[in-house]
Amino acid sequence: MSATCIILVNWNGGGDTIECLESLLRLDDHDFRVVVVDNGSTDGSQDRIAAWAADAPPPCPQTPPWDRLPRERSRTASFARIDGRGPLPPPSADVTLIEAGSNLGFAAANNLGMRFAGSDPGARFFWILNNDTVVAPDSLAAQLRRMNDDPAIGMLGARLMFYGDPDVVQGLAGGFHVGRARGYHLGLGLRANSLPPEADVEAAMAYVLGASMFVRRELVEATGGMSESYFLYFEEIDWARRMPAPYRLAVAQDAVVWHKEGGTIGSATQSRPSNTSLYYINAGLLRFYWKHDRARLPIAVGRVLREAAGHGAKGDGAAVKAVMRAAGDVVFGVRRRGRYGSPEFDAAEWR
Numbered sequence: 001m002s003a004t005c006i007i008l009v010n011w012n013g014g015g016d017t018i019e020c021l022e023s024l025l026r027l028d029d030h031d032f033r034v035v036v037v038d039n040g041s042t043d044g045s046q047d048r049i050a051a052w053a054a055d056a057p058p059p060c061p062q063t064p065p066w067d068r069l070p071r072e073r074s075r076t077a078s079f080a081r082i083d084g085r086g087p088l089p090p091p092s093a094d095v096t097l098i099e100a101g102s103n104l105g106f107a108a109a110n111n112l113g114m115r116f117a118g119s120d121p122g123a124r125f126f127w128i129l130n131n132d133t134v135v136a137p138d139s140l141a142a143q144l145r146r147m148n149d150d151p152a153i154g155m156l157g158a159r160l161m162f163y164g165d166p167d168v169v170q171g172l173a174g175g176f177h178v179g180r181a182r183g184y185h186l187g188l189g190l191r192a193n194s195l196p197p198e199a200d201v202e203a204a205m206a207y208v209l210g211a212s213m214f215v216r217r218e219l220v221e222a223t224g225g226m227s228e229s230y231f232l233y234f235e236e237i238d239w240a241r242r243m244p245a246p247y248r249l250a251v252a253q254d255a256v257v258w259h260k261e262g263g264t265i266g267s268a269t270q271s272r273p274s275n276t277s278l279y280y281i282n283a284g285l286l287r288f289y290w291k292h293d294r295a296r297l298p299i300a301v302g303r304v305l306r307e308a309a310g311h312g313a314k315g316d317g318a319a320v321k322a323v324m325r326a327a328g329d330v331v332f333g334v335r336r337r338g339r340y341g342s343p344e345f346d347a348a349e350w351r
Helices: 014-024 045-054 106-118 139-149 198-204 217-223 235-241 275-292 294-313 317-332
Strands: 004-010 032-038 079-083 095-099 125-129 133-135 153-162 165-171 173-177 182-186 212-216 248-259
Touching: 004 014, 004 106, 014 032, 014 045, 014 133, 032 045, 032 106, 045 079, 045 095, 095 106, 106 125, 106 217, 125 139, 125 217, 139 153, 139 212, 139 248, 153 217, 165 182, 173 198, 173 235, 198 248, 212 217, 212 248, 235 275, 275 294, 275 317, 294 317
Parallel strands: 004 032, 004 125, 032 095, 079 095, 153 248
Antiparallel strands: 125 212, 133 248, 153 165, 153 212, 173 182
């Protein structure tokens, strides 16, 4: 039995996942299990992760943020590898690799991980963590303190810092301007020594940033987990919108997570997103408004059209095509999955 289950989704990112796992094995609090859900990787990630589990620990990177972490693991870990396409056994290992067999998307893969972990009656919390992160040793303990001190907290965020610039904030929480159909990261660009009060962040937050979401088991049971109608993006804010009373959102700023930001699909706050990111974020935006704020759907449509026009003004025809393809697919009920332009992506579903 473990109080916390940490869930990572891997898709062709075995190196990032192994680095994240190494940081987790340096956590101060040892009462946790890790579940890695592999979303049908084609780069050999599954074997690479299994080999990591069987071999001696690799040398730690010599660059930040690893200069803030212990050089040695604080615990050992047993390992299991299972097929996620059939009935799942109860969790028993410290680290379990579930092979989903195909690319389920972010929400469905995390839900699979939570279903598996939830068969342990002792699991009280799920820490949904991006695989391209490195965590501070006291980050789990800090989040547990917040959750245990306030039973009304249903979902908790951490202090996300840039992996490449580890003293600069990537985000404390997600904000959303409904009238502009635009999300943003609260605290983006702040230094670690100039953080606002947590109460101010919580008053402004609309959702917990998806790179690190610490969730109470009862909330998962009450909501059914993430909505699988989104393949990528908007799962976090959709989940926050569906959160029932008396639960609320919160942030633990003393829980530090360094995030590489968009390593798998090419999303970024500081550069032109990939076509994959452009497609799914615009499709998700329109679906989110249709589901939660239909009266303001024209605002979202205008936002998507402005996005396309902006890329067009820069002569970026590929970006325009990705944005408009997202809009057309939402209108005609087309659902896609996988990387933009891949055979999996082009094999669309009509529903």
